[in-house]
Amino acid sequence: MANLLENSFCVVIHGGSFVYLVGQERVTLLEESLTRIIRSIHQYVTSNLSNPEFSSVDVVEYAVKLLEDDPLYNAGKGSVFTSEQTHVLEASIMDGSNLQIGAVSQLEHYKNPISVARVILEQSHHNYLVGKYAENFVENFMEKYHLEQVENNYFSTERRLEQLNVQREEQIIANLEALEGMKKGTVGCVVMLRGQVAAGTSTGGMTGKNPGRIGDSPIIGAGTYANNQTAALSLTGTGEEIMRYLGSGDIISRMKYGQQTLTQAVEGLLFTTMPPDTAGVIGVTIQGDYTMRYNSKGMLRAMCSSKDMNHAIIGIYEEEQPVSLV
Amino acid sequence: MANLLENSFCVVIHGGSFVYLVGQERVTLLEESLTRIIRSIHQYVTSNLSNPEFSSVDVVEYAVKLLEDDPLYNAGKGSVFTSEQTHVLEASIMDGSNLQIGAVSQLEHYKNPISVARVILEQSHHNYLVGKYAENFVENFMEKYHLEQVENNYFSTERRLEQLNVQREEQIIANLEALEGMKKGTVGCVVMLRGQVAAGTSTGGMTGKNPGRIGDSPIIGAGTYANNQTAALSLTGTGEEIMRYLGSGDIISRMKYGQQTLTQAVEGLLFTTMPPDTAGVIGVTIQGDYTMRYNSKGMLRAMCSSKDMNHAIIGIYEEEQPVSLV
Secondary structure (H helix, E strand, O other): OHHHHHOOEEEEEEEEEEOOOOOHHHHHHHHHHHHHHHHHHHHHHHHHOOOOOOOHHHHHHHHHHHHHHOOOOOOOOOOOOEOOOOOOEEEEEEEOOOOEEEEEEEEOOEOOHHHHHHHHHHHOOOOEEEHHHHHHHHHHHOOOOOOOEOOHHHHOOHHHHHHHHHHHHOOOHHHHHHHHHHHOOOEEEEEEEOOEEEEEEEEOOOOOEOOOEOOOOOOEOOOEEEOOOOOEEEEEEOHHHHHHOOHHHHHHHHHHHHOOOHHHHHHHHHHHHOOOOOEEEEEEOOOOOEEEEEOOOEEEEEEEEOOOOOEEEEEOOOOEEEEEOO | OHHHHHOOEEEEEEEEEEOOOOOHHHHHHHHHHHHHHHHHHHHHHHHHOOOOOOOHHHHHHHHHHHHHHOOOOOOOOOOOOEOOOOOOEEEEEEEOOOOEEEEEEEEOOEOOHHHHHHHHHHHOOOOEEEHHHHHHHHHHHOOOOOOOEOOHHHHOOHHHHHHHHHHHHOOOHHHHHHHHHHHOOOEEEEEEEOOEEEEEEEEOOOOOEOOOEOOOOOOEOOOEEEOOOOOEEEEEEOHHHHHHOOHHHHHHHHHHHHOOOHHHHHHHHHHHHOOOOOEEEEEEOOOOOEEEEEOOOEEEEEEEEOOEEEEEEEEOOOOEEEEEOO
16 A cells, blocks of 8 residues: 555646637547557556656656657647748746756757756756757757757648648638637646656647747746646646736645635636636646646546556546546 | 825836845945936936826836946846857836736847837737847837847946856856856836836846846746736846746735735745745835845845835845935
């Protein structure tokens, strides 16, 4: 029993919230992807539990890399196009056990932004680096962190190009909004492992964004935060709104100063502070209490934990469904 | 009386906190500068009170520009050098009446970063732009906002070059720490005008920083925040620590969820949450309650208000001293 507790874990991932309905064909693809990814994560965690140095940050990086590598999500491969038809990526990661931070923006040539953020967390005395300076800095750690450089067009997919072209051709708000359904596919992961929490978020941003735009994903206290005293959090949605309302920082503070539970705090931010259709949140505490909530039409999400070793859950719209892990 | 209340104001500025003692010659220079600047601000505010469109954001921009233009402070002219002997500036501004945000990083060619941040606040649907993209975006608004482009070496001063050289030659922690005394000269301003608050922060960063480093100054919820419901805040200090502890966001939350006063909230962050020698804060509420606190050796600061039309105060170490405005 002691050993079970010591090896307790809970992993929650999201693949973005969305404000318009997703077609059935795409729902099937997303369900398959979420199932495959949460199974991989579960397998990864359980097979590493015997390693005492295995950490919640390891799990965040592993999970976010899987999401980045899947072209269905707006992070890494499959990221949206900027107004200049390029890809400019950003990410952040935070270790709740020591409040160490790694954040990066304006990345163009690294396959996995979350791994670049991790290098900054572990190797830089700065928290947050951008652009070519970030890329040059992490170049010293390619092997140690298994980093992979790519051409910028590695991130391109046909579907994202279509989204950019629709936006360019039809410069009316209605169409921009219609596109939003799939353009907020930021990914994230929160982990509790043996009573330590960590969080990470990664994104390609918004379709047609100014390439110099920074959103909430790399901002500690907006898109990402982790503290063993409260919770680990990753947000998705309209970055500008999440920054304005302090996102993850507001949730942490509701818990710390307002004595709210994780779920109360997340619901408070989503349903009383923020406007509708602006955000989704995943969170986990050191006790393994987790939440996956959104004030939009849906949020791609999944969870597995040591409490139920045979079942995980995945969700797109309101109801989550169980997924067998065996 | 009604008119007096309608025209109430309180302006607080800082020119950075510091952890080592400043020599007497320099103290005199700084006192003269703070006196001159707070007098200019008072004159500017009182002469514009008859204009109904005159706003707290106007005052923040005006005050921070004065600080940026003075080479004594680490913002605008007089900014520290990066490790590549360049200047890379960042700033943010927030309007507490509508939560609109403008933030910018990686600026190299605009004389007043705070004005660039204001253009982003008022003209961009993004909150936060960086580098050449920010510079290109605001180029469309040069005349309307009286923007001025400069060569990067406009920001250089002999004193900052000496600081870089000392740091380069003596690569030991002791010397880095000795330098810290004057390298954290971030500037900021918080304003209450007719019951509306706004805040702004501007910086050259840290001496010898990686040119791609982002600190707390441009981060909403770290170096800057403003909300009429709580307060307007600007922070200075070690950016990495301020980001880790959520800086302005933590203060806002202590007020909102912990029912703390502005001063209690600021003291809670500085003296119970953050390590010593890491930060200074200025803040003001819509009632005109203000605070200027720090957990370091001192903080360059000044305040003027409609409550005492003849006197302002300036401070460097613990005691503030009155300054006549007439």
